[in-house]
Amino acid sequence: MVHGTTAELADDLATNGSARSRGFWRALLASPSGMIGLAIVGLLVFSALAAPLLAPFDPLRMAAGPRLDPPSAAHWMGTDDFGRDVLSRIIYGARLTLQIGVIAVGISLTCGLLLGLVAGYSSGWTERILMRLVDVLFSFTEIVIALACLAIFGVGLTNAMIAIGIASIPFYARVTHSVVLVEKGKPYFEAAIAAGAGHGRLIFLHLLPNVIPTLIVIGTLGVSTAVLAAAGLSFLGLGAQPPQPEWGFMLSSSRDLISRAPWMMIFPGLAIAITVLGFNLLGDGVREALDPRQRQR
Amino acid sequence: MARFILQRLMAALVTIWIATIAVTILIHLVPGDPVRIMYGSFQTTPEELEAIRVRLGLDQPIWRQYLMYLGRLLHGDFGNSIVGDQPVIDILMTRFPSTLALTLSSLFIAVVVGMSLGFLAAYKRGTWVDVSAMVLAIVGVSMPHFWLGLLLLFLFALQLQWLPVAGGDWRSLILPALTLGLANAAVLARLTRSAMIDIFDQDFVRTAHAKGLPKSIVLYRHALRSGLVPVVSMLGLQFAYLMGGAIVVENVFAWNGVGRLAIEAVFARDYPLIQGFILFFAIIVALASVVIDVAYAFLDPRIRYS
Numbered sequence: 001m002v003h004g005t006t007a008e009l010a011d012d013l014a015t016n017g018s019a020r021s022r023g024f025w026r027a028l029l030a031s032p033s034g035m036i037g038l039a040i041v042g043l044l045v046f047s048a049l050a051a052p053l054l055a056p057f058d059p060l061r062m063a064a065g066p067r068l069d070p071p072s073a074a075h076w077m078g079t080d081d082f083g084r085d086v087l088s089r090i091i092y093g094a095r096l097t098l099q100i101g102v103i104a105v106g107i108s109l110t111c112g113l114l115l116g117l118v119a120g121y122s123s124g125w126t127e128r129i130l131m132r133l134v135d136v137l138f139s140f141t142e143i144v145i146a147l148a149c150l151a152i153f154g155v156g157l158t159n160a161m162i163a164i165g166i167a168s169i170p171f172y173a174r175v176t177h178s179v180v181l182v183e184k185g186k187p188y189f190e191a192a193i194a195a196g197a198g199h200g201r202l203i204f205l206h207l208l209p210n211v212i213p214t215l216i217v218i219g220t221l222g223v224s225t226a227v228l229a230a231a232g233l234s235f236l237g238l239g240a241q242p243p244q245p246e247w248g249f250m251l252s253s254s255r256d257l258i259s260r261a262p263w264m265m266i267f268p269g270l271a272i273a274i275t276v277l278g279f280n281l282l283g284d285g286v287r288e289a290l291d292p293r294q295r296q297r
Numbered sequence: 298m299a300r301f302i303l304q305r306l307m308a309a310l311v312t313i314w315i316a317t318i319a320v321t322i323l324i325h326l327v328p329g330d331p332v333r334i335m336y337g338s339f340q341t342t343p344e345e346l347e348a349i350r351v352r353l354g355l356d357q358p359i360w361r362q363y364l365m366y367l368g369r370l371l372h373g374d375f376g377n378s379i380v381g382d383q384p385v386i387d388i389l390m391t392r393f394p395s396t397l398a399l400t401l402s403s404l405f406i407a408v409v410v411g412m413s414l415g416f417l418a419a420y421k422r423g424t425w426v427d428v429s430a431m432v433l434a435i436v437g438v439s440m441p442h443f444w445l446g447l448l449l450l451f452l453f454a455l456q457l458q459w460l461p462v463a464g465g466d467w468r469s470l471i472l473p474a475l476t477l478g479l480a481n482a483a484v485l486a487r488l489t490r491s492a493m494i495d496i497f498d499q500d501f502v503r504t505a506h507a508k509g510l511p512k513s514i515v516l517y518r519h520a521l522r523s524g525l526v527p528v529v530s531m532l533g534l535q536f537a538y539l540m541g542g543a544i545v546v547e548n549v550f551a552w553n554g555v556g557r558l559a560i561e562a563v564f565a566r567d568y569p570l571i572q573g574f575i576l577f578f579a580i581i582v583a584l585a586s587v588v589i590d591v592a593y594a595f596l597d598p599r600i601r602y603s
Contacts, residue, residue, distance in 0.1 A: 140579060143542070147563055151562075235545065254447075255549075276441070
């Protein structure tokens with residue numbers, strides 16, 4: 001009987017799940033922010049994948065044009081102080097940006113999810129100690145944690161990605177923990193305990209699927225934070241190193257040439273801002289699609 | 298109230314205590330020999346490196362190192378920097394006033410601009426004013442600090458020449474403070490709008506309107522005071538973010554604060570200075586949040602009794 005009921009419930013959940021999924025996409029595409037965000041992120045992914053086809057020059061090729069050449073028909077976004085084509089560097093930079101976003105968010109999401117789940121599920125001292133630690137780390141702010149990590153690992157883009165990933169763990173842990181607490185108070189969870197569900201079943205079959213939608217929203221928004229943070233670290237010289245075509249590093253190289261070659265500063269900055277805007281809008285759109293009450297705001 | 302302040306102070310002390318443990322562990326997480334990494338470029342012999350290790354206490358078990366470090370800290374000794382061999386606390390205290398000036402002035406800009414924009418957007422909800430304010434806010438949130446800084450530098454310092462590129466006087470503070478303040482104003486604008494919309498929908502605001510009270514009284518005495526409570530509660534976190542953001546902005550404008558010092562320390566692998574910076578940052582942020590929490594409790598008595 002119990003098996004029959006569980007199977008029916010699973011079927012019901014699966015049917016509702018696919019209907020919910022169709023509804024989600026419809027709602028996402030119906031919201032202006034979701035649409036614009038999806039278009040920007042789609043363009044970024046396309047640029048990253050098709051970079052060799054789209055870029056007019058090799059991004060590392062010096063003297064692809066005259067040094068500090070202003071935007072022209074040959075070099076749409078001008079050239080830098082080594083005569084490299086700025087447009088090609090920006091197109092290839094999309095690859096690094098996506099990589100940074102995915103790796104950094106992957107690290108923080110996985111570790112934050114685990115920490116938040118353990119803290120929220122276990123309650124008692126384990127929860128108190130873990131969440132106090134998370135609160136303390138949270139108050140340090142991400143940039144200080146990232147600096148501490150870079151002081152340990154040394155500078156470089158890979159280390160910067162890991163540092164940003166570690167720095168955001170407290171945020172994801174906090175969100176997961178609060179969602180777990182809400183879910184634990186719901187009747188279905190109490191019913192599952194009463195039916196004799198084990199720890200594994202409670203965590204992975206009941207809590208996890210309910211935490212995931214929130215994590216999708218904050219993960220999408222988190223990519224924009226990770227991209228901003230990585231660009232910031234590269235701008236400070238702690239992330240990407242020459243000759244990598246990373247946008248933050250490109251901005252940093254433009255600092256001494258702002259008055260002579262403002263295009264070296266304008267275009268990489270615009271690329272970062274549009275990417276971050278894209279992920280922010282997409283995050284907002286996903287939130288609206290998952291929580292219809294948000295649409296009224 | 299005294300109990301509330303005591304509770305907040307205890308929480309701040311716990312934060313600072315965990316920070317002392319974190320900075321002690323930090324040096325042990327460095328792959329390889331930290332002494333060699335720090336002093337390797339100074340042409341030191343193995344004997345000299347060993348002497349440094351003993352002087353820094355790195356030859357002791359980690360728990361003893363921690364107790365020694367804690368003992369020194371209680372006497373105000375944060376250790377000496379590798380570069381220049383100066384007391385870390387003296388270096389930090391010399392640079393801190395510049396960072397504090399930058400953080401407080403940008404907090405002022407963020408609060409004035411952000412809250413006004415958010416309030417206006419909520420009040421004119423659904424109109425072009427609301428849409429424009431929120432478009433401006435989301436663009437502001439998406440704009441990297443350092444790019445906004447470079448753009449302001451290009452426009453106001455290089456093209457229009459209204460303000461200096463760098464320097465130490467109040468005029469050179471305007472651009473960095475605007476950069477940091479405007480970027481955070483966007484966050485506060487979104488928060489304020491959301492909080493004010495909730496308040497405008499509340500019964501007490503509708504009742505105040507129904508009683509025939511003048512619009513300005515309903516808006517400023519009833520709605521604004523209640524709507525700003527959750528926003529004010531975020532100021533502690535905003536202060537921490539501004540202190541963090543100052544690290545990048547100080548480097549854009551060559552502003553001689555602790556943020557610029559921290560980056561120099563990471564490059565030089567000056568671990569005592571890095572440790573000192575992290576601990577100093579934790580102390581300042583913890584104390585600032587106590588001050589803001591207490592101010593918040595004065596505004597909203599419910600907090601004191603919860």
